[in-house]
Amino acid sequence: MITLSHLSKSFGDHRAVSDLSVTLKPGEVLGLIGQNGAGKTTTFRMILNFIEADKGTISWDNQPIDAHKRRLIGFLPEERGLYQKQTIEEQVVYLAQLHGMEKSAAKATLKDWMDRLQVVGNPGDLVQTLSKGNAQKIQMIMALIFDPDFVILDEPFSGLDPVNAGIFMDEIKRLKDRGAMIIFSSHNMDNVNQISDQLLMLKKGKTVLQGPVQAIRESFGRTRLYLETDEFNQADLAAMAGVTSVTKQDGGFLLKLTNEEAGHAIFDKVTANGYIPAFSQQPPTLAEIFKTEVSTND
């Protein structure tokens, strides 16, 4: 279990992280979201001991993370970088060895990893011949090849097309199923929604949202209503009580409501004459919550 307790870090007058506390259990995925400069990378750097926290503690199974334990953390940094003039095998094996893995074991398993992540190329190829996406996959392999129990992924999906983002998400799910603890940051809320058990949103270093993803969404109320009807037009729907806006979407209408209860009266009206193809009342999406929180004044 990873526990961050009341972590704070300042750079001069700038408060990068303020009183951050979170616990991560085996098999859990924590999505860390926030605008650029919110304190996500600073949090990762404190966990990895690149920088020292001003206040607070970081522990793994109630023990401080010492140099030995730190080597067992898989890390994909936001800034991607590889030795351009080395072969894939040379640098993956070197990094695996630094993480305490046997050279022969790393060599033996590399090809399987490359196949699973669909890397185009061979272990003997020079890194400089790889495309950006394939280089990113090699970095992901370097972070995971030694089967870490704790993984930190800083913006793992940035720059990836949806297919490759899907491959990365499958890997994260595989790690989770194996019982690893994973913290990742992302600006893609769909990905965060799909794979996170917990969510933590930072704004200027402060925690503004925290908890299971669905619970956070539900806490905002089911104020989004999608319906498909032939009997009512956009103006009719906008005129209904509790409706703040109506937009056309995918052959139907998306209504924003002032409160969850308004949905009951709308349901009665639109189904008064019987069957309608769609009526779905949902909490706001993570992307909407993110935008709302960002735009909210402190």
Add this chain to the structure above:
Amino acid sequence: MTNPTLLVAKHTYLTRLKKKSFWWMVFSPIILIAAAALLGYGIAHFSSQQEAKIAVVGPSSSRQILANAADQLDLKISNISDDQAAKTALKANKIDGILTLDSNQGTLVTQPKAPKIDKDKLQAVLGKIALITRAKDYGLDNQQAQTLLSPFALKTEVQNQKSQANADNVEAAKSIIAVAVTIIVLVIVSTYASLIGNEIANEKSSRIMETLLAASSAQAQYFGKLLGVTALLASQLVAYVVLGAAANLFGKKIEVINQGLSYLSALTPAFILYTLIFVIVATALYLVLAAIAASLVNDISQVSQAMVPVTTLAMMPYIVGLASASNGGNNLLVRIFAYIPFMSQSTMPSLLANQYANWWQAILSLLISVLALLALGWFGQKLYAKNVLSYSDENVLKQLMRSFKRN
């Protein structure tokens, strides 16, 4: 192997060892020396083809002595012995000169374009001829005349507590050692400081540093790189020792190698070992400084700027070392420099070779450098850990100065 520091050292060492540039660095001085020797030999050989051909007009006994000494004089003696015939031949450019010998003096007439004639050597032979002639005039027989001519043999030796070597070579070696160590250290420091600077800057600019630090630690990266690069230097020096041993075994027939070996044989193995260790320790000191400076750069293009303080510092012992080479370093400034880390490597071996310092003083100087290396190495790891993940647009020198002040 699981120790991260050793893994980083091995990676640094093997990556560089596999590069052609390292082997070029190792062999280029040898190639340069060989090329210079070959050139020198070529010039000497070419010059030796240009022997002046002269006619000797004078007593046949004198002509005979000169003919016997022709090789020594780099001359060819023409068969012409008649004055008139010689003048005609000189006019026709068939000979380069005419040496006319009287009882007490000789006259040498040459063409303007005649090859150079060594007048000192010629005078020495002519003096010998005059001596023999006078000996005969005084009634001495041939044997007595030869005894009169035999030189007095002077063999000089320097008595040392542990070694006794040929004095000529010791003197030559002493004067060479001061200059050689000074130049070699500057070359090595410049080369290896730039090498470790590039190593670190490359990792910083390619943004692989965070991955490396997460897998090990700043300390492991810092000490591992220093160890790896120092091992490279040791390999280069070992390569030269092996080449020296090979030259000793197989190259004695080659005049240049033989001459070089005769100088080296004048130095004791203990002195050679001491100097090698000192060079390695001193270079390691500069490497630490280079590593700290390189940890401040943003990208590879700033490496040369970051190396300025390192190379400037290395120039100081170079200047002092060269300036003091003429007197073997026997002055106060050099004696003080001999105990200051970063400086002592260029002066102490020279003082030791010239016996201006004894072994205890030499070991004390080395020990001071080793302690300085340990202290700076430990201090440097803190700076490295702080700087290596920060990227600043500020001038590297200003950052370096501030780093030192902060700590």
